[in-house]
Amino acid sequence: MRVRTLVLALAALIPLASVPAHAQTFPTDDAVVERIWEEGIERSMTPMLAQALMDSIGPRLAGSPELAAAQDWLLAMYESWGVPARSEEYGTWRGWRQGTLHVDLVAPRPQTLEAELLAYSPGNDGPVEGDVVVPPAGLTEESAARWLETVVGKYVLTSPPEPMCRAPQELEKYARSETVARLDSLRQALRGDMSGRMRELGRSWRDRERALEDAGAAGIVTSRWSGGWGVNKVFDAGTRQVPAIDISCEDYGMLFRMAEAGQGPRIRVHAVAEDLGEVPQFNVIAELRGTELPEEYIVLSAHLDSWHAGTGATDNGTGTIMMLEAMRILKAAYPSPRRTIVVGHWGAEEMGLIGSRSFVEDHPEIIEGLQVAFNQDNGTWRIERIEGQGFIGAGPHIARWMSIVPREISGHVTLEFPGAQNNRGSDHASFVCMGAPAFRLQSNYDEYRQYTWHTNRDTYDKIVFDDLKENATLAAMLAYAASEDPERVPGDQAMLPVDPRTGEPRSWMRCGTARRSPY
Ligand SMILES: [Zn+2]
Numbered sequence: 064m065r066v067r068t069l070v071l072a073l074a075a076l077i078p079l080a081s082v083p084a085h086a087q088t089f090p091t092d093d094a095v096v097e098r099i100w101e102e103g104i105e106r107s108m109t110p111m112l113a114q115a116l117m118d119s120i121g122p123r124l125a126g127s128p129e130l131a132a133a134q135d136w137l138l139a140m141y142e143s144w145g146v147p148a149r150s151e152e153y154g155t156w157r158g159w160r161q162g163t164l165h166v167d168l169v170a171p172r173p174q175t176l177e178a179e180l181l182a183y184s185p186g187n188d189g190p191v192e193g194d195v196v197v198p199p200a201g202l203t204e205e206s207a208a209r210w211l212e213t214v215v216g217k218y219v220l221t222s223p224p225e226p227m228c229r230a231p232q233e234l235e236k237y238a239r240s241e242t243v244a245r246l247d248s249l250r251q252a253l254r255g256d257m258s259g260r261m262r263e264l265g266r267s268w269r270d271r272e273r274a275l276e277d278a279g280a281a282g283i284v285t286s287r288w289s290g291g292w293g294v295n296k297v298f299d300a301g302t303r304q305v306p307a308i309d310i311s312c313e314d315y316g317m318l319f320r321m322a323e324a325g326q327g328p329r330i331r332v333h334a335v336a337e338d339l340g341e342v343p344q345f346n347v348i349a350e351l352r353g354t355e356l357p358e359e360y361i362v363l364s365a366h367l368d369s370w371h372a373g374t375g376a377t378d379n380g381t382g383t384i385m386m387l388e389a390m391r392i393l394k395a396a397y398p399s400p401r402r403t404i405v406v407g408h409w410g411a412e413e414m415g416l417i418g419s420r421s422f423v424e425d426h427p428e429i430i431e432g433l434q435v436a437f438n439q440d441n442g443t444w445r446i447e448r449i450e451g452q453g454f455i456g457a458g459p460h461i462a463r464w465m466s467i468v469p470r471e472i473s474g475h476v477t478l479e480f481p482g483a484q485n486n487r488g489s490d491h492a493s494f495v496c497m498g499a500p501a502f503r504l505q506s507n508y509d510e511y512r513q514y515t516w517h518t519n520r521d522t523y524d525k526i527v528f529d530d531l532k533e534n535a536t537l538a539a540m541l542a543y544a545a546s547e548d549p550e551r552v553p554g555d556q557a558m559l560p561v562d563p564r565t566g567e568p569r570s571w572m573r574c575g576t577a578r579r580s581p582y
Contacts, residue, residue, distance in 0.1 A: 095543060096467055098396035103536030108391060110528050112140070113376070113384045117523040122371040124182055125411040126156035126342055126581075130368055137347045137367070137408055140387065146394050148349035153421035154579025156411060158342035159183045161371055162335025165190070166308060170329040171321070177311035179372040179519055181285070184300035184307045186336035193217045193281040195318050195328040198260040207263035215279035218330055221271065222285040223257035224319040226250055228312035230291045230513075272301040282332055283307040286315035294518045297372035306334040309372075341581065344410045346418045349390050353403035353546070360429050361404045361545045362436035362501070363389055363538050364419065366412030366490055373521030377442035377511060380523075381531055383408060385439055388535035393542060400546040402434055409490050412440070413517075419490035420577035423497055433494070435460075435545045435552050436501035437538060440489035442511035445530040446504045446537055447475050451482030452491070453571065454500045456553030461502070464544035472533050472540075481557035484572055496574035500552050504538070506530070 116133060123130040134150055141148035159182065166178040169192060180186075197220045202210060226249040227234075234243050265271035272283050282305045287296045293311065300307035310318065321328040347367065353359065365382030369375020390406045409418030419438075423430060435457070439446070451458055458480030465473050484495065485503065494501030515521040545552075559569040 095397050096469075096540060099392055099536060099539045099543060100469065102392040102395045103388070103539055104532060107388070107528070107532035107535070109384050109388050109531045109535060112387060113380060113523060113526055113528075113531070116384065117374040117376050117380050122161075122373065122375050123367055123369045124159065124161070124371040125344065125368045125414050125417075126158045126183075126339070127371070128160055128339075130410065133367055134345055134347050134408070137349075137387065141349045141390070144391050144394050146349050146351065146390055148347060150345040150347050151422070151425070152343050152345050153410070153418060153425065153577070154344050155341045155581065156344045156414065157183055157581045158339025160337040160339055162186060162337070163333075164308065164335070165331075165333045166310065167331045168318070168328065169331050171326050176314040176330070178314070179295070179297045179309045180334050180336060181297060181300035181307040181309060182371050184302060184334070184336060185304055185338065186334040187282070187306050187332060189333035190331045191281050191333070192329060192331045195220060195284070195322050195330055197319060197322045198264065200256065200260055202260065202263040204263055211264070211274065211278040214275060216281050218282045218284050218332070219275050219280050220284050220315070220319055220322065221257075221261060221275075222287065222315065223253040224286070224316040225288050225312050226253060228288065228292075228316065269301040272307065273303070276302050276305045281305060282334075284310055284315070284318070286310050286312060288312040289513060289518050291513045294514055294520050295372070296517045297370060297519055298517065306332060306336075308332065308334065344418070346410055346422050347408040348422075349406040351390070351393060351398065351400050351404045353401055354399045355401045357403050358428070359402040359432045359434050359551065361400075361402055361434050361542050362407055362429065362494075363404070363542055364407035364409060364436060364438045364490060365440055366410070366418065367408040368411050368413055368418070369521075370413060370517045372519040373515070374523060376521050376523050376525055377515040378517065378521055379412070379440050381443045381526055381534075382439035385531060385535045385538055388532075389538035389542065392535065392539040396539070397543050397546075400543070402546040404542050404546060405429065412490055415578055416490055416493050417578050419493035420575065421579060423493045423574075424577055430494070430497050430499045433499045433501075434548070436491065436494050436499065437504050437541060438489055438491040438501065439504045439534065439538070441503070441506055441508055442515060443525060443527045443530060444506040444511075445472075445475055445527075446506055446534050448477050448479065448505040449502050450485070450505065451478070451480035451557075452495050452500075452502060453481050453484045453557045453559050454552075454554065455481040455557040456555035457500045457502075460545075460548060460550070460552045464541050464548070467544050468537060468540045472537050476537075484559060484569070492572060493574070496572045498554050498556065498571070500554055504534070506534075
């Protein structure tokens with residue numbers, strides 16, 4: 064059992080500069096550190112690996128043929144480096160093949176529109192033309208039923224339009240404060256107005272979409288602006304018969320204004336997609352077996368799946384390449400580790416941490432023997448923070464491991480122990496909830512959240528390779544140091560900070576059950 068320790072101090076920050084030289088009390092071989100550096104920094108393969116994964120294979124939605132292709136590619140890469148790897152089936156998901164999508168304005172004038180098909184949406188045997196309509200304001204239960212009879216063959220706009228599609232940073236910089244305030248209240252009014260229009264069509268968003276397609280609509284049109292130039296977040300469809308599409312902030316706003324002004328907007332949609340039924344789902348696991356302590360494990364991980372509108376470059380192509388490259392580096396520089404080093408490429412993180420949760424359920428021996436797990440899942444940019452997740456005893460170990468990392472890399476990293484616990488967010492939680500010491504290697508978040516996280520602009524060109532190669536090198540060095548540490552990392556759990564709502568310490572996060580099938 065893990066021992067729970069009361070921590071009197073608030074989250075202790077351990078600045079790396081204060082770790083004394085003698086803290087390095089375990090025998091690391093500088094020649095190994097040097098080889099890791101050379102392999103990771105001077106012979107980095109990250110640009111080539113990222114180009115193959117993002118450009119050639121593409122987005123990796125759970126259940127898509129591209130995710131399966133990415134898994135085959137990982138196995139082939141590991142095989143070419145002589146690293147034992149396998150795929151482990153853990154369940155099934157909805158199979159869906161995304162084809163091409165074309166959306167054109169055909170009246171009152173021609174214009175090609177910027178659009179994405181929502182995930183798992185049906186296609187159409189298109190192209191299919193139809194008028195664009197918005198549910199009228201002031202619908203009652205009775206008039207809603209009558210209005211639904213008029214939507215046959217039409218495309219229905221169901222999102223509120225944005226009053227402006229400029230990034231908020233621009234407005235802050237250039238606009239008058241009255242303008243910013245006016246736009247904010249206009250945005251609120253547009254949201255309120257649209258939810259009023261949709262209310263009588265069904266209880267939930269899904270019910271409303273189904274009511275529209277059951278009434279014979281040609282498709283559902285939404286727009287989920289991500290608050291920056293040209294970015295929309297694109298998730299999954301609720302429709303079962305007709306296409307559900309997302310249109311860019313600019314083009315959606317234009318369609319909405321035309322419909323409201325009675326200018327008769329009409330679009331032509333050609334959506335190609337294929338429902339592949341229920342298909343098996345996998346994690347890919349690579350492993351360098353420990354020579355002295357094979358039953359003790361270091362896990363490096365990142366989810367391989369992504370959303371589908373971009374190519375999943377920073378969510379989580381960069382995490383994937385970081386851990387893949389770290390394993391290539393380790394095989395070259397440290398091929399016979401003391402403890403077993405495992406790399407996990409998880410499936411279906413975006414559907415609710417399913418791959419990592421299944422792995423933890425299927426491998427009690429790895430949880431039992433876990434020295435440490437490091438997961439990366441928040442975009443490009445260099446690693447700058449490791450939060451302790453409440454593991455009070457792990458801090459000194461990680462600080463010692465960081466002491467072998469050259470300052471070019473370690474100088475940017477802050478350790479926060481015992482640190483906050485992030486209940487959700489990514490796959491480290493599948494381990495933390497079991498009381499197994501697992502940490503996120505975190506990089507800058509704000510710009511990621513605005514521009515690439517789950518957006519149509521999450522593409523190869525956003526990757527910062529100077530940082531990615533350092534991140535892979537850091538992961539390899541941490542794995543090396545954790546493997547050589549003479550001691551096991553204790554799983555001592557701090558008492559978590561007080562929840563201001565209850566006045567009680569927060570409770571340790573609980574594990575859910577892996578959702579191994581979509582139905
Ligand atoms: Zn992610």
